Every structure is written in structure tokens, then in C-alpha cells.
Amino acid sequence: MIDLTIFILTLISIFPSFTSQKPYCNQTCPGSILNNIPYPFGFSSGCEIRLNCTTNSTVVIGEFAVQKLTQDDLLVSLPAKCGREVKTLHHLYGENYAPTSDNAFLMENCTEKVLTCSVPESTIQPNLQVIYCGGQEDVYSNVSCYSGDRNDMFLGYDNVTKTGCRFLLSGVVVKIVGAKPAVSLNVQVVKLGWWLRGRCRCSDDAICTEFVSPVDGGGAYRCGCKDGYDGDGYIASSGCRKAKPVVSSHCNTLKFMFGHCKGSERAGVLVGIIAIGAALISSISLMYCYTRRRTNANSRGKSNRRFCKAKGITIPIYSYKEIQNATNGFSDKQKLGTGGYGTVYKGKIGKGEWVAIKRIKHQYGDDIDQVMNEIILLSSVNHPNLVRLLGCSFDKNDQILIYEFMPNGTLSEHLQRERGSGLPWPVRLTIAIEIAQGIACLHSAMNPPIYHRDVKSCNILLDYNFKTKVADFGLSRLGITDSSHISTAPRGTPGYLDPQYHQNFHLTDKSDVYSFGVVMVEIITALKAVDFSRRHSEVNLASLAVDRIGKGNLDEIIDPFLKPIEDVSTLNSIRKVAEVAFRCLAHDSDMRPPMTEVANELEHIKASNFAT
Known part of the structure; x- marks a missing residue:
């Protein structure tokens, strides 16, 4: 009887731990090209912001595919389509997300021309010249461009739908520097900003940004770690952790040698000097190995430094082992073709879909420059007729680029x-x-x-x-921009x-x-x-x-x-x-x-x- 009582009391004592556990959030969409889905996104009811994973491994919001998902925003595909009702936009306005003011919407069949774009007409028009709706010869004359006030964080749904336009043709996202469009202009996409509802639940070393939800007018917030801290800032996720500190000595060797340390400090420094001496002796014995490996290390270090200098690149980076596994050790059976600049293999990263993996040849002095050039350029454009770059690898002195697989x-x-x-x-x-x-x-x-x-x-x-x-x-x-040509040695x-x-x-x-x-x-x-x-x-x-x-x-x-x-x-x-x-x-x-x-x-x- 006593044993039974103890058992019941034990159950009662641990029961709160079961009931207080967070609901499970599935953050995996098998086969999707999107890797490392960040908090608070996921695909089950336990996730604070829920997305959908389709049967063909596409991450979607409503009927629109998600191309990129980060801790700051989402990039959603909005392909050009004639006759799409403007009200379709409501799929992009959820409890936790909405289009930001970086967007411009291209609409047709408007009661009057609405051209309030922050994107210059001269930049938009060339893209519209290749789009035809209803067999019109000059589709641009029937298309209006709407964008909101850039002082606002988001585009209000009511403001967009009250423009008097019936159809939503496409979307444009432009990065603005000052009053002029910068280099990056993405077409046929929409940028969504996201937030969490309610009051701040940020970690102690995070900054909380509070604002009013553009969807329902309720309280909303975002977290971000303070300078000197890493993480996402949310209590329910990784929070913030202090960046690794730089170690400095309390009493340096010169102070010890000239007698300016206290006795206890001098004893501590003496022990430190002995340890340093032992370390130096060990270092000498390792010098030969270091010298032999220095050339390869320098080469890899150079690649990594160059990569790090390419700011703004957010594509996934894979290890050499992952690439080897994906291509079955660069098997000839998975080879798709060989060109002047490398060999392309068919492969699968993990359990994902097929991808094309290009292994760059090492016969040119500017190999790394060409690879970095391709990464930078492909990261800055987005168009349905330009191949997408999905990742890269710089291990083992190899430069490897990963693209979407084109089966035909x-x-x-x-x-x-x-x-x-x-x-x-x-x-x-x-x-x-x-x-x-x-x-x-x-x-x-x-x-x-x-x-x-x-x-x-x-x-x-x-x-x-x-x-x-x-x-x-x-x-x-x-x-x-202000020159008719650039002077460069012919390549092609x-x-x-x-x-x-x-x-x-x-x-x-x-x-x-x-x-x-x-x-x-x-x-x-x-x-x-x-x-x-x-x-x-x-x-x-x-x-x-x-x-x-x-x-x-x-x-x-x-x-x-x-x-x-x-x-x-x-x-x-x-x-x-x-x-x-x-x-x-x-x-x-x-x-x-x-x-x-x-x-x-x-x-x-x-x-x-x-x-x-």
C-alpha cells in the first residue's frame, strides 16, 4: 500500500512536466530545396507560424511556392499570370506575415492608371514587354504598378485592393539605396515580412521590436540579439549567447620580468610561462607536419576568405563528404556532362530531390573568381528562365556549385x-x-x-x-550603367x-x-x-x-x-x-x-x- 502511494505521488509530481512540454513542431519537408527551416516556422499545428509541405516537396503559402525563408523574411513566387483576381493576394496576408513595403504589385484591368511605384517605369517596362494578356499589342498601357509608402513596414491589403484594379499580374521586389533602386531587382516574386503575436518573449540579451500587426491591428513583435551576441533572440528557440570572448592576460610577461606583479600574480605568471615553454617545444615538433600541409591549407583558406567577402550570399554550404555521398563518389554513372569549366553530376543531397552538381576544373588561374562571380550574380537575380543556385561547397580545395536539376x-x-x-x-x-x-x-x-x-x-x-x-x-x-561598354579580354x-x-x-x-x-x-x-x-x-x-x-x-x-x-x-x-x-x-x-x-x-x- 505504501509502495502504491509513493508511485501515485511520483506520478503527480512528474505530471506537470508532461503537460508543460511545448507542442511538437515538424520543421521538415522531405525532398524540399529549403534547408534549415528556422524558428518559428514549421509544418504542423505545434508551430507558431505554419506553412504547408505539398506532395511534390514544395513549401507553399496558400497557392504560392516559398523560394527562400530566413530569420528576416520570406521570398514567395508570384509568376506572371493573366486574369488572376486581385483578391488572390489575401493568401499572402496571414496572422503572422504580410507583404513588406519593398514590394510593388503589377495589376491589370484598372478603372484608371495607378502608377505609384518606387521602381522607375523604365525599369519595369522591359519586363512587361514580354507579357501579353488578352492578345493586346501594348500590354503596358493596361498595367498599373502599385507600391506603398516606404516609411511603412508593410503594404496594407485594403490599400492594394482599393486601387480599382481587377487582376493581379505579378510582383516585383526592389532593394532601395537612398532614393534610387539598387542592384537587386527580383521579378515575379513577393517579399513577406513576419512577426509573432502578443507581447515580447525575447531573451535577456535580445532587443525586442514591437509594432502593430498590419493584418488585425493587434500587438506584434520581433526579436534580435544585441551586438556581441549570437542566436535568434527568442526564448522558445536558441535565444542569445555571448560571442566567444577574446582572452587577455591579467599580468603580462613584461610586468613579471620587471617585478610589477604581486607575489600571487608572479607565481601564476611563472606557471603560465612554464606552460608556454612546454607548448613551444611541442610546437617545434609539429612544425614539419605543418609545413607539409601548409600549401593545401592556404588554398582552402583562400577559398573560404573569398567566400566570406561575398556579402549578402545566403545559399547553403555543404561539406565535401555530403557532395561525395550525393554523387556516389563522383561516379561516372551519375555524370550528366563535361564542359570547358567543369563536370556536372546528378545527385541527391540527403533525402532531397535530384540536383545538378558542377565540379569546377582547376586549369585556370581565376577559378575561384569565376565561381564567386557566378554565386554573386545568381544570388542577385530571380527569374523563371534563369537557373537557380541551391548551394555550394569549398572543401578539399574543390569548388562545387549545386543547381536545380533540369531532367530534359x-x-x-x-x-x-x-x-x-x-x-x-x-x-x-x-x-x-x-x-x-x-x-x-x-x-x-x-x-x-x-x-x-x-x-x-x-x-x-x-x-x-x-x-x-x-x-x-x-x-x-x-x-x-553610365557607359556603353566595358573593356575586357574576349571570353566565350x-x-x-x-x-x-x-x-x-x-x-x-x-x-x-x-x-x-x-x-x-x-x-x-x-x-x-x-x-x-x-x-x-x-x-x-x-x-x-x-x-x-x-x-x-x-x-x-x-x-x-x-x-x-x-x-x-x-x-x-x-x-x-x-x-x-x-x-x-x-x-x-x-x-x-x-x-x-x-x-x-x-x-x-x-x-x-x-x-x-
């Missing part, structure tokens, strides 16, 4: 019949349009612009539905290289236009850009195409897969695309059209020849 390979492989028997013309035209849209974003939506410098068919990736992504930004360069691929750039070392946006012109000719002809098996005068595809198109003999070089062309509208479409390519291949760069115009013309060709 490259455009070149399809044109050369290395995959499939050939592509129908509507698919080829859509691919050309999407390439043009991606490059147009680099040239016109970025400030300063980005010049790709290596546009070619084997750098055009395709997914299961032949959606197109422009890849390989290792040679890309930032342009100069023979057959695609702008002849004027090769001649005068002047890199401009028109250099990419020329390269894209070659890709368009490849799409029409399925011929290689350079082929020494052709006659001497026809080795270079650009020269061959300019000759045949200029003489009106395009039929001689059209891909036989597309013949016979019984549909007049298809033949007209091919000829119009060839005319655009002809203009892009003009020797004088001033005669070439800008990429926004090219994308616009290709969209017109598609709209006038095919029912979409």
Missing part, C-alpha cells in the same frame, strides 16, 4: 538528336522566347545590367515540360562570340544578342555552331545563316525534321524568326536590336501564328 538536358542535345528524335516548331519557338526573356531580364531589369558572355545551346537547360532555363554564369560580368565559345567584341575588346549587351542570334539559327537548322565537316566557307554557322537568309535561301538550311512544312503559318513563323536572327547577327553591334525588343518580336510571332 540541354537544348543542344535535343537539336543534335542526342535526346529524342527532334523538337516540333511550336516547342522550339517557345524555347527561343523563354531564352530571350531570361537574357532580357539580365540586361534590362538589373541595375547595373548583367552580360552573360556565354549564351549557347548547351547552356540552355530544359525541364520535363521543356520549360527553359539559361545557365552557366561563370563568365558573366556586371555592366556599367567559338562560333557564338561577337566578332566586334573579339575585335575591339568592347563587351556590351549586344554581345549577348549576337550569341542569341546563333542559338536562334541552331533552333531553325539543328546545325552545330562550328562544324569542320562542312565546307570551308560554311564551317561557321552564323556566316552560313547570314548568307542563306540574306539571299532568300532559308529553305536550304531548315532542319529536315521540320519538313515538309505544309502549314503556311508555320513556314511564315520560321521565316520571321530567321529575320530576327539575321538582325541579331549584324556585324555592327549598333544595328542589332536590344534583347527586350527581340523577346517582344518573338512573342508577336508566336501570338500571330499559334493558338496559345
Whole structure:
């Protein structure tokens, strides 16, 4: 009986510990590209801010996919779509999150034009020129741009919906420095800020920022650790921990030698000196090993220092072992292809989805510069037709980049019949349009612009539905806003290289236009850009195409897969695309059209020849 009483009392004493446990919060979405979901986000009812994990491993808010999630904000995909009701925006306003004032919403079918954007019209317009709603020739005339007061933290839902606009076309996020747009301009996305409801529950060494919720007017707050502390600042999470202190001596060796320490201090220092002497002796015995390993250590240290200097980069960093496991030790069976700058493997990081892993070759003096250049540039842009960078690794003196996996390979492989028997013309035209849209974003939506410098068919990736992504930004360069060109040694691929750039070392946006012109000719002809098996005068595809198109003999070089062309509208479409390519291949760069115009013309060709 006594034992039973003790047992019952024990249960009563420990019961509060069970009832006081925090509800379980599942922070894992198996297969998702989003790693390390931070507090307070998760996918179960026990999480303070709940997200959804779909069956295809996509993290979503409402119907919109989450592209990036940090302790500061969320980046949500808002692809351009005609006829999307403005009220769809309510999915982006939750109890704990809302669009910030960094956003601008592009809307159509407005009762009157509402142009209050903090983004200049000259920056927005090139992106809208490649979007068509309702078959209009000038969609921009029917699109309004709304953004709120930048002194406010968030955009109010009522303010957006009261603009008199019926449809939500897309979104733009711009980073502002002073009164002018800075380098980073993300299109077709929305930035959400988040908060916790109620009164502050921050750790002692954190700063609490209180404000009014833009959704329901209730109390809201965010935590952040004070200077000198690490962590997220929340009591329910990691809180704040003091940064590792710098150790300093109370009485240094000089004071000991000249007798300025007290007896107890001198004794302590004496013990310290003996310990230091022993350590020095041990260090000498290790010097040989250190010398042998110094070269590799310096190389790795250089990579890491360079990486750390690239501020603002938030992509995940993986260990060399994780990359080895993902590629089965860089197995040939998982090799996707080898190019001039590295080998690409198919792999899985952990239990996630397939990714493409590029291992950079070490045959150039500026390997690290090219890798860092690609990371910086891909981290600053966001466009559905530009490949996404998912992570990197800098261990074992290797530079490795991880991208989204594109299962349908490259455009070149399809044109050369290395995959499939050939592509129908509507698919080829859509691919050309999407390439043009991606490059147009680099040239016109970025400030300063980005010049790709290596546009070619084997750098055009395709997914299961032949959606197109422009890849390989290792040679890309930032342009100069107030200059027509930048002077740099020609780099690129023979057959695609702008002849004027090769001649005068002047890199401009028109250099990419020329390269894209070659890709368009490849799409029409399925011929290689350079082929020494052709006659001497026809080795270079650009020269061959300019000759045949200029003489009106395009039929001689059209891909036989597309013949016979019984549909007049298809033949007209091919000829119009060839005319655009002809203009892009003009020797004088001033005669070439800008990429926004090219994308616009290709969209017109598609709209006038095919029912979409």
C-alpha cells in the first residue's frame, strides 16, 4: 500500500512536466530545396507560424511556392499570370506575415492608371514587354504598378485592393539605396515580412521590436540579439549567447620580468610561462607536419576568405563528404556532362530531390573568381528562365556549385538528336522566347545590367515540360550603367562570340544578342555552331545563316525534321524568326536590336501564328 502511494505521488509530481512540454513542431519537408527551416516556422499545428509541405516537396503559402525563408523574411513566387483576381493576394496576408513595403504589385484591368511605384517605369517596362494578356499589342498601357509608402513596414491589403484594379499580374521586389533602386531587382516574386503575436518573449540579451500587426491591428513583435551576441533572440528557440570572448592576460610577461606583479600574480605568471615553454617545444615538433600541409591549407583558406567577402550570399554550404555521398563518389554513372569549366553530376543531397552538381576544373588561374562571380550574380537575380543556385561547397580545395536539376538536358542535345528524335516548331519557338526573356531580364531589369558572355545551346537547360532555363554564369560580368561598354579580354565559345567584341575588346549587351542570334539559327537548322565537316566557307554557322537568309535561301538550311512544312503559318513563323536572327547577327553591334525588343518580336510571332 505504501509502495502504491509513493508511485501515485511520483506520478503527480512528474505530471506537470508532461503537460508543460511545448507542442511538437515538424520543421521538415522531405525532398524540399529549403534547408534549415528556422524558428518559428514549421509544418504542423505545434508551430507558431505554419506553412504547408505539398506532395511534390514544395513549401507553399496558400497557392504560392516559398523560394527562400530566413530569420528576416520570406521570398514567395508570384509568376506572371493573366486574369488572376486581385483578391488572390489575401493568401499572402496571414496572422503572422504580410507583404513588406519593398514590394510593388503589377495589376491589370484598372478603372484608371495607378502608377505609384518606387521602381522607375523604365525599369519595369522591359519586363512587361514580354507579357501579353488578352492578345493586346501594348500590354503596358493596361498595367498599373502599385507600391506603398516606404516609411511603412508593410503594404496594407485594403490599400492594394482599393486601387480599382481587377487582376493581379505579378510582383516585383526592389532593394532601395537612398532614393534610387539598387542592384537587386527580383521579378515575379513577393517579399513577406513576419512577426509573432502578443507581447515580447525575447531573451535577456535580445532587443525586442514591437509594432502593430498590419493584418488585425493587434500587438506584434520581433526579436534580435544585441551586438556581441549570437542566436535568434527568442526564448522558445536558441535565444542569445555571448560571442566567444577574446582572452587577455591579467599580468603580462613584461610586468613579471620587471617585478610589477604581486607575489600571487608572479607565481601564476611563472606557471603560465612554464606552460608556454612546454607548448613551444611541442610546437617545434609539429612544425614539419605543418609545413607539409601548409600549401593545401592556404588554398582552402583562400577559398573560404573569398567566400566570406561575398556579402549578402545566403545559399547553403555543404561539406565535401555530403557532395561525395550525393554523387556516389563522383561516379561516372551519375555524370550528366563535361564542359570547358567543369563536370556536372546528378545527385541527391540527403533525402532531397535530384540536383545538378558542377565540379569546377582547376586549369585556370581565376577559378575561384569565376565561381564567386557566378554565386554573386545568381544570388542577385530571380527569374523563371534563369537557373537557380541551391548551394555550394569549398572543401578539399574543390569548388562545387549545386543547381536545380533540369531532367530534359540541354537544348543542344535535343537539336543534335542526342535526346529524342527532334523538337516540333511550336516547342522550339517557345524555347527561343523563354531564352530571350531570361537574357532580357539580365540586361534590362538589373541595375547595373548583367552580360552573360556565354549564351549557347548547351547552356540552355530544359525541364520535363521543356520549360527553359539559361545557365552557366561563370563568365558573366556586371555592366556599367553610365557607359556603353566595358573593356575586357574576349571570353566565350567559338562560333557564338561577337566578332566586334573579339575585335575591339568592347563587351556590351549586344554581345549577348549576337550569341542569341546563333542559338536562334541552331533552333531553325539543328546545325552545330562550328562544324569542320562542312565546307570551308560554311564551317561557321552564323556566316552560313547570314548568307542563306540574306539571299532568300532559308529553305536550304531548315532542319529536315521540320519538313515538309505544309502549314503556311508555320513556314511564315520560321521565316520571321530567321529575320530576327539575321538582325541579331549584324556585324555592327549598333544595328542589332536590344534583347527586350527581340523577346517582344518573338512573342508577336508566336501570338500571330499559334493558338496559345
